[in-house]
Amino acid sequence: MSMANFPIFIKLKNCPCLIVGGGDVASRKVQQLLKADARITVIALKINSTLKGLVRNGLITHLQKSYEQIDIEQMELVIAATDDRKLNNLIAQHAQSRKILINVVDNPDAGTFIMPSVIDRNPVMIAVSTGGASPVLARLLRARLETLIPASYGKLARLISRFRERVKRQFPDIRERRRFWEHILQGPVAEMLYAGQDQRAMDSLEKQLAEESPYEDSRGEVYLVGGGPGDPDLLTFRALRLMQQSDVVLYDRLVAPAIVDLVRKDAERIYVGKERDKHALPQNEINRLLVDLAKQGKRVLRLKGGDPFIFGRGGEEIDLLSENDIPFQIVPGITAASGCASYSGIPLTHRDFAQSCLFITGHLKDGTMNLNWPALVQPQQTLAVYMGTHGIEILSRELIKHGLSENMPAAIVQQGTTGEQRTYITTVKDLPKIPEQYEVKPPSMIIIGNVVSLHEKLAWFEPDKS
């Protein structure tokens, strides 16, 4: 099948361009053209407030008149964006007879060019077109690409162009040069740039250029990524991108299977076990494994449930990496307290009920529950208890003993944000009864405080009980 429209990118800096029409469609086109520094004239009897603003700021010229054929003289590009179809087609005829580029907004076939959806990572531009078949499809595709391409991709392109000549001199052979760039663009240098460490990225590139054989001793890197509480929709763009470029992934029970599924298909998967399970890999062995894999030059994804720095031992895992000088980055995730709160309609703070919120764990390193009880029973405060079900009786008893009202509302949110989410509402006194009466499946989060009473009104996510 032949191409109905041939994609090219065109320079418009200081080019005289005409937009006929003054409504929202016209103003969107004007804003797009402005990004290319075009010299823009708008012809319309009435223009919308956006266009008025642009006129006021001297960015475009407005001629308040009806369109006439003579208006396209001297123009290099015309967009017919009135709501009069006939007029639009007439403008198209005029423009075509003068070989002026013309786009007709409501009738792509009548013009000589169409405007794509653009993913702008200046100087990198990605244009998506469905040949006018479906602007909605183009928009959806664009949204997908937006999530996959880091916002600072343009910086990468600028870095390359700065080093281009030097790399060319150093690697006269084109295959070798390509290999070098591939290595740079897919490794730590690119990641440093995305993470805003521009100077480090540049230093590292310099260093690799200075080496005899830049890739032989290439180190891998580690991504410590928060996978959120379970719903894959709650991943960050960065998390998803790193998940799709890793060579090997280490994950544990807390990471929902739907999330592990999004890791690159051919990445090696290493299950590092369950917390209370004898098959679990001890923490120090996980730390060691991360270092060893990275030293083999691999891009290692350490995927954690929730946020890696909230009861996630993220700090311990990074420690050894830093000692071994292995590049790493840490990507925050939505922590269970936050996910469970939103998905069960229990705000963690509220002007009437709670001015503070404590994230605490009911499971301490030495196995006890030796918490700072007086601090936990302060008024106007919400408690979000991680790993609390095992010690639920002690929790309930001690809170009451230290002064919390026994009728204080409390909730247990099971498997928050997933299809298995259940919310049990009770009081602090009756908390221990819930796991006795119901089969509460892990992981689950306990939320205590007056905010829990809002659940009744604010709950919105209630998956069907299967």
Ligand code: SAH
């Ligand atoms: N780093 C994680 C927490 C790890 S501790 C985070 O930021 O969320 C593990 C505890 O988190 C579990 O025992 C449970 O209390 C809580 N948790 C994790 N995911 C959960 C979920 N989807 N629903 C309810 N609680 C969850």
